[in-house]
Amino acid sequence: MRRSIKSSRVAASRLAVAIVVAAVIVVVAAVSFLYLIPRGPTEISLTAQEFGFNQPSGGPTIRIKSGEQVKIVLVNRGGMDHEFMIVKNVESFHSELDKKVMELQGMGMSMEEIMESEELEMLHHKYVVMDVLTVNGVKESEVEVEPGERKEFFLTLTEPGTYYYVCAEVVGVFPHSHIDRGMWGVIEVTQ
Ligand SMILES: [Cu+2]
Numbered sequence: 010m011r012r013s014i015k016s017s018r019v020a021a022s023r024l025a026v027a028i029v030v031a032a033v034i035v036v037v038a039a040v041s042f043l044y045l046i047p048r049g050p051t052e053i054s055l056t057a058q059e060f061g062f063n064q065p066s067g068g069p070t071i072r073i074k075s076g077e078q079v080k081i082v083l084v085n086r087g088g089m090d091h092e093f094m095i096v097k098n099v100e101s102f103h104s105e106l107d108k109k110v111m112e113l114q115g116m117g118m119s120m121e122e123i124m125e126s127e128e129l130e131m132l133h134h135k136y137v138v139m140d141v142l143t144v145n146g147v148k149e150s151e152v153e154v155e156p157g158e159r160k161e162f163f164l165t166l167t168e169p170g171t172y173y174y175v176c177a178e179v180v181g182v183f184p185h186s187h188i189d190r191g192m193w194g195v196i197e198v199t200q
Pocket residue numbers: 090091092176177178187192
């Protein structure tokens with residue numbers, strides 16, 4: 010009798026130990042899940058089409074923290090090449106793009122020549138926020154997607170403020186830039 014009381018006490022204490030161990034495992038797992046396992050960056054999916062991102066015109070507003078790295082997944086479901094770049098002054102950029110394309114067309118240049126021209130590159134340098142995109146570990150200022158193509162890359166903006174993501178491809182007839190046809194959206198960067 011005394012023996013069975015003793016063995017049931019042993020069984021009870023073993024059960025108590027097992028419960029404590031299980032509880033510790035649950036707490037450690039919960040803490041690891043909440044705090045210790047690194048979270049991936051916020052992912053933003055953008056589908057480019059004629060002439061908008063995720064919608065027929067315009068694009069969703071992106072809200073990020075300064076210095077935060079976000080992952081952009083850009084898919085081209087349109088029938089034209091599209092691109093993604095960041096500018097501060099979207100109004101001036103697209104109006105100057107239109108003027109420049111008209112000027113170069115007036116000089117007899119083809120659209121291919123205009124798109125490859127130094128003048129357009131200089132305009133990009135004037136307005137585009139450079140080297141804020143990371144594509145396969147390399148800093149870039151723009152990402153291009155052909156019809157049906159999908160690209161993943163990272164975006165980091167360190168200065169708080171309002172930015173715009175745009176597609177600055179150009180076409181032969183006015184309005185020349187895809188921005189002017191609706192391919193742009195706002196990025197709000199907060200501290
Ligand atoms: Cu475009």
